[in-house]
């Protein structure tokens with residue numbers, strides 16, 4: 001199987017402009033968008049041209065910096081911060097990244113708003129790249145005996161800095177051991193698994209099979225996987241995890257099958273200000289994402305739709321929370337706080 005040695009990059013900063021690989025066009029076309037400020041960056045985030053909790057934070061950080069380069073004023077800073085933070089509600093990384101760059105800009109003073117914002121955005125991006133490598137090592141330690149891993153959505157370099165979160169753990173496992181392979185859930189309705197994880201694993205030369213989401217529980221029960229590894233969009237203070245819709249079902253199935261359910265993500269996805277999963281806002285997206293496929297209706301006209309884009313997995317179903325700062329096994333309030341506090 002062809003392996004592309006070149007690392008996958010979803011966002012590229014040239015010091016002035018942000019280019020993002022338009023993920024709505026993958027896997028059939030590799031189209032790069034050149035973003036210029038808060039408006040087009042927020043729009044790219046809303047339509048998942050750039051996606052994944054860490055990567056939407058990185059994009060928003062650069063979007064704010066570009067906005068200030070064009071309009072270096074406190075008014076532009078506040079307006080752009082509000083626009084970018086509100087692009088999507090569930091992933092804590094988005095608002096946290098904007099707040100981090102806003103704070104750096106305010107701390108620099110009026111004449112250096114833009115340069116301070118650019119520098120902080122680049123630091124944030126570097127932090128996420130480093131976090132990916134470190135969490136991959138911790139995750140591969142936790143899952144040392146696992147060879148077939150079931151995963152959901154897309155948690156590779158298309159979603160985070162570096163090589164990803166969940167997929168980075170799998171890549172590290174494959175680097176350490178023979179025989180690592182993946183069961184990739186297609187992840188309805190936007191098919192991040194079928195379109196993006198399949199594209200990444202093919203380029204990386206990792207053996208995998210694509211499955212429909214509904215097949216996961218039965219395959220786990222039959223012992224056709226050794227573990228489930230997923231990403232995260234927000235980890236509440238008590239260890240509850242918000243992630244792509246369908247994750248909770250996999251956690252229940254893994255527990256029923258006696259298999260480890262591992263959540264991998266950088267500590268930038270931990271939100272100690274949110275006490276538990278019930279306090280996490282779940283993004284409700286356009287019903288057409290469910291009732292249409294490729295712009296073609298798959299349900300009768302006027303079919304009522306619910307389209308929650310995420311769900312919450314209670315901490316009690318999480319075997320281990322893997323971050324760049326270490327691992328919380330059976331995560332709870334104390335162990336999540338300890339992870340977040342580590343240098």
Ligand SMILES: CSC[C@H]1O[C@H](OP(=O)(O)O)[C@H](O)[C@@H]1O
Pocket residue numbers: 048051052053054152153154155156159160165166192230231232233243244245309
């Ligand atoms: C490793 S990124 C975390 C998370 O982001 C994805 O959501 P989306 O594609 O809607 O941005 C998915 O929940 C991933 O697990």
